[in-house]
Amino acid sequence: MFLVLMGVAGSGKTTLGQALGRRLGWEFRDADGFHPPANIAKMSAGTPLQDEDRWPWLRAIRAHMETEHAARRSGIIACSALKESYRDLLGRGEPWVRFVHLSGSRNLIEDRMRAREGHFMPVSLLDSQFATLESPDDAITLDISRPPEALVDEVLRQIA
Numbered sequence: 001m002f003l004v005l006m007g008v009a010g011s012g013k014t015t016l017g018q019a020l021g022r023r024l025g026w027e028f029r030d031a032d033g034f035h036p037p038a039n040i041a042k043m044s045a046g047t048p049l050q051d052e053d054r055w056p057w058l059r060a061i062r063a064h065m066e067t068e069h070a071a072r073r074s075g076i077i078a079c080s081a082l083k084e085s086y087r088d089l090l091g092r093g094e095p096w097v098r099f100v101h102l103s104g105s106r107n108l109i110e111d112r113m114r115a116r117e118g119h120f121m122p123v124s125l126l127d128s129q130f131a132t133l134e135s136p137d138d139a140i141t142l143d144i145s146r147p148p149e150a151l152v153d154e155v156l157r158q159i160a
Helices: 013-024 037-044 051-070 084-090 106-115 123-132 148-159
Strands: 002-006 027-030 075-078 097-103 140-143
Touching: 002 013, 002 051, 002 084, 013 027, 013 075, 013 097, 013 148, 037 051, 051 075, 051 084, 097 148, 106 123, 140 148
Parallel strands: 002 075, 002 097, 027 075, 097 140
Antiparallel strands: none
16 A cells, blocks of 8 residues: 655645654655756745646656555655646555545644745745645545644554
8 A cells, every 4th residue: 555645835744654654664755855856946946846847756756656566565655746637647546545635724834834944845835835736535634733643543543
């Protein structure tokens, strides 16, 4: 199984992914690591990515997931996956892929983004993230105002 933790920047995908990885013994990968340098440079400069920027990135993530699945390994990916078309490419509908949507208020997420250090995604892009988000109706949806361990427990309960 692959869990794709999705949501806008600052919603806690990495925090939850690391915690789930520890509990499940599965590899956790942050999709940011699959971005080509040009995408990182754009976002660092405060320029939102366009679909033509995202498709190669999403295909690289999907290729990783397929390789791991073929090797019979489960894993966790933190990936914004804001649009249905992105989730389709990543494997929506595949029995071995589950999406987990981290959902929260803009104010809470902005506060979290301002508190984190060393991340390339500026707070100025948060509105474009929310504008792009197409909330899924087929994902496990979590309220990120809850503590991370409660979110881990909820995911584990729902995938059991």
